[in-house]
Amino acid sequence: ETGVTQTPRHLVMGMTNKKSLKCEQHLGHNAMYWYKQSAKKPLELMFVYSLEERVENNSVPSRFSPECPNSSHLFLHLHTLQPEDSALYLCASKGWAGAHTGELFFGEGSRLTVL
Amino acid sequence: KQEVTQIPAALSVPEGENLVLNCSFTDSAIYNLQWFRQDPGKGLTSLLLIQSSQREQTSGRLNASLDKSSGRSTLYIAASQPGDSATYLCAVGTGFQKLVFGTGTRLLVSP
Numbered sequence: 001e002t003g004v005t006q007t008p009r010h011l012v013m014g015m016t017n018k019k020s021l022k023c024e025q026h027l028g029h030n031a032m033y034w035y036k037q038s039a040k041k042p043l044e045l046m047f048v049y050s051l052e053e054r055v056e057n058n059s060v061p062s063r064f065s066p067e068c069p070n071s072s073h074l075f076l077h078l079h080t081l082q083p084e085d086s087a088l089y090l091c092a093s094k095g096w097a098g099a100h101t102g103e104l105f106f107g108e109g110s111r112l113t114v115l
Numbered sequence: 116k117q118e119v120t121q122i123p124a125a126l127s128v129p130e131g132e133n134l135v136l137n138c139s140f141t142d143s144a145i146y147n148l149q150w151f152r153q154d155p156g157k158g159l160t161s162l163l164l165i166q167s168s169q170r171e172q173t174s175g176r177l178n179a180s181l182d183k184s185s186g187r188s189t190l191y192i193a194a195s196q197p198g199d200s201a202t203y204l205c206a207v208g209t210g211f212q213k214l215v216f217g218t219g220t221r222l223l224v225s226p
């Protein structure tokens with residue numbers, strides 16, 4: 001079992017749907033991240049949660065809404081998405097929220113297709 | 116704004132060759148540099164993490180070096196194997212919780 005688990009692995013949704021991506025980490029970390037990976041582009045940081053508080057929102061449209069109920073779980077709520085939002089969404093965690101130097105661990109990703 | 120470039124974008128080698136992947140970054144004020152491997156349709160697997168005070172890290176057949184002053188890192192893979200085929204990504208830690216990624220080098224090792 002990987003230390004960072006993402007569900008679902010694949011999601012197809014229409015532009016009017018509401019869905020959520022889930023991330024769970026079993027590593028005892030207290031910083032969690034959402035990244036977006038589109039074809040031919042570098043990974044883009046979307047959100048950072050540190051000790052369950054959002055500390056970074058990297059100019060992400062409001063149709064993406066993150067939630068971090070505790071240090072082990074992270075959600076990305078999706079509503080009224082656009083086809084260009086189709087991408088691989090990756091969750092990551094890091095051990096100590098206050099450290100600049102920690103190692104980042106990633107989940108397997110959720111492949112999202114918006115029709 | 117920090118930018119990370121990886122060259123080459125793609126590389127194809129026969130099994131057994133030693134190879135070098137390159138990563139360059141524009142701002143030398145980094146906290147660390149991390150190399151990842153990504154298999155098609157999968158997440159990222161951390162390979163090596165080099166802190167800004169370190170010059171290199173080794174794990175098995177992998178060796179990563181860091182030259183902060185010149186803004187460069189290399190990932191050396193010894194005696195390549197078909198199982199090494201994947202996309203290799205480097206990322207620099209630039210501040211509070213942030214990693215800036217390159218676009219990766221796609222490696223194919225043929226038997």
